[in-house]
Amino acid sequence: MPTRRGVALLVAGAGLYIQARLLGIRELHGLAIAAVLFPLAAMAFVRWSSHRIAFSRSIGPNRAFAGGMVKLSLTARNLGRLTSPPLILEDAAPGALGGAVRVAMPSTPSGRRESVAVERRLLRRGRYSLGPLRARLVDPFGLAEISAEVAPLTHVVVYPHIELLHESAPPEARGGIGRSLIHRLAIAGDEFYAVRPWADGDDLRKIHWRTSARMDQLMIRQDEVRPFPHATLLIDTRLEAHRETMTSSSLEYAISGAASVIWELARQGFALRMATAEGGPSGARWGREAADPLLASLAVAGSSSASAFLGAARRCTSGPGASGAVLGVMGPPAPDLLRVLMRLRRPYSWCGMVLLDTASFGGGSTRERAAFDQRLAEAERALSRAGWRVVIAGSHDRFRDVWQRMFAGGVSRSSLPSQRS
Numbered sequence: 001m002p003t004r005r006g007v008a009l010l011v012a013g014a015g016l017y018i019q020a021r022l023l024g025i026r027e028l029h030g031l032a033i034a035a036v037l038f039p040l041a042a043m044a045f046v047r048w049s050s051h052r053i054a055f056s057r058s059i060g061p062n063r064a065f066a067g068g069m070v071k072l073s074l075t076a077r078n079l080g081r082l083t084s085p086p087l088i089l090e091d092a093a094p095g096a097l098g099g100a101v102r103v104a105m106p107s108t109p110s111g112r113r114e115s116v117a118v119e120r121r122l123l124r125r126g127r128y129s130l131g132p133l134r135a136r137l138v139d140p141f142g143l144a145e146i147s148a149e150v151a152p153l154t155h156v157v158v159y160p161h162i163e164l165l166h167e168s169a170p171p172e173a174r175g176g177i178g179r180s181l182i183h184r185l186a187i188a189g190d191e192f193y194a195v196r197p198w199a200d201g202d203d204l205r206k207i208h209w210r211t212s213a214r215m216d217q218l219m220i221r222q223d224e225v226r227p228f229p230h231a232t233l234l235i236d237t238r239l240e241a242h243r244e245t246m247t248s249s250s251l252e253y254a255i256s257g258a259a260s261v262i263w264e265l266a267r268q269g270f271a272l273r274m275a276t277a278e279g280g281p282s283g284a285r286w287g288r289e290a291a292d293p294l295l296a297s298l299a300v301a302g303s304s305s306a307s308a309f310l311g312a313a314r315r316c317t318s319g320p321g322a323s324g325a326v327l328g329v330m331g332p333p334a335p336d337l338l339r340v341l342m343r344l345r346r347p348y349s350w351c352g353m354v355l356l357d358t359a360s361f362g363g364g365s366t367r368e369r370a371a372f373d374q375r376l377a378e379a380e381r382a383l384s385r386a387g388w389r390v391v392i393a394g395s396h397d398r399f400r401d402v403w404q405r406m407f408a409g410g411v412s413r414s415s416l417p418s419q420r421s
Helices: 004-023 026-048 209-215 250-267 287-299 306-315 335-343 366-385 399-407
Strands: 053-060 069-078 087-091 101-105 113-121 126-130 133-138 145-151 154-159 194-197 219-222 230-235 271-275 325-330 350-356 389-393
Touching (some): 026 145, 053 133, 053 154, 069 087, 069 101, 101 113, 154 287, 209 219, 250 271, 250 287, 250 325, 250 350, 250 399, 271 287, 271 306, 306 335, 350 366, 350 399, 366 389
Parallel strands (some): 230 271, 325 350
Antiparallel strands (some): 053 069, 087 101, 087 133, 126 154, 133 145, 194 219
């Protein structure tokens, strides 16, 4: 409970007492007693101080992305009758969240609330523990302190880095699905499927007057629905399939690119599902509700075997979600995986592949580079013949540009081939 300063004063008091006994100097006895009593009084002060303070911690925004900022707010509310003393709040945090948080909370009058906000830059994706939050009370002379846990451990999920893709998306109306296709839910005439409140732009001829009179608001006949377009993402998250240097990683590139696609397609209303080396494909979800669980899965992805990814790819060939578009992000696939990918062209109406030039993310000999280029070219030719739209991405390519090339004509090679090692 005594601080370093308090311990030093106690040791000094003991030393002064010994010198006073040896030298017989009465003044040293007084100094020794004072040096001992001050830390003891400080310890009694912090031990028996009675303060009722409620603490809370909030983190924002709700969606945190790698490379972005997060705001940590610590709040103390004085529930007692006396003004609370200054406190030191300490919240343990890993280096990926900017390290431990240590702030000073000023004195708080009775019934009042004080808040302190700290902003931190998020360095890496992942799921991290924050806390527990501890409050320290130190006496005015800094001789004694007492601490207590005032807020429990919490977890923060940092989503992968997102690039805005400028509204590009796979074709929606091929194979009989898409937002352009309208399903009639009732026959023409006075029958209808449901009613809903009137909104600006609705056809006034579809107002259902009996329901409007009963609900005391204008209600519109709802006799048609537009189904969502579907997309399946196949992401290779195996560590052994990627390379990295001190500054870049093909795995992080793939995960960030996949997260960007999920964010854009969810914004456009796609029904999404995803398969990675960790498992899948997941059940299809729509809109922003689809993005959050998929991004959370990508936040912690990166440690599974080759057989697991091959099984996930095989499961994408069938099932209720095997329709619409499929997009793969991976390095040159092995022969068995390549055969599975070529079969995916049958159930899906559109197939796109971002082939990663993983060799550009790490060093290697000239012979290794030549062998890798041959594998990359063979995979590109095989997928192209099977009907896939193939684009090759290197370490110097922005994923946004790669995504644009996916839907534009022309070559599929990396935009900076001269910079590839």
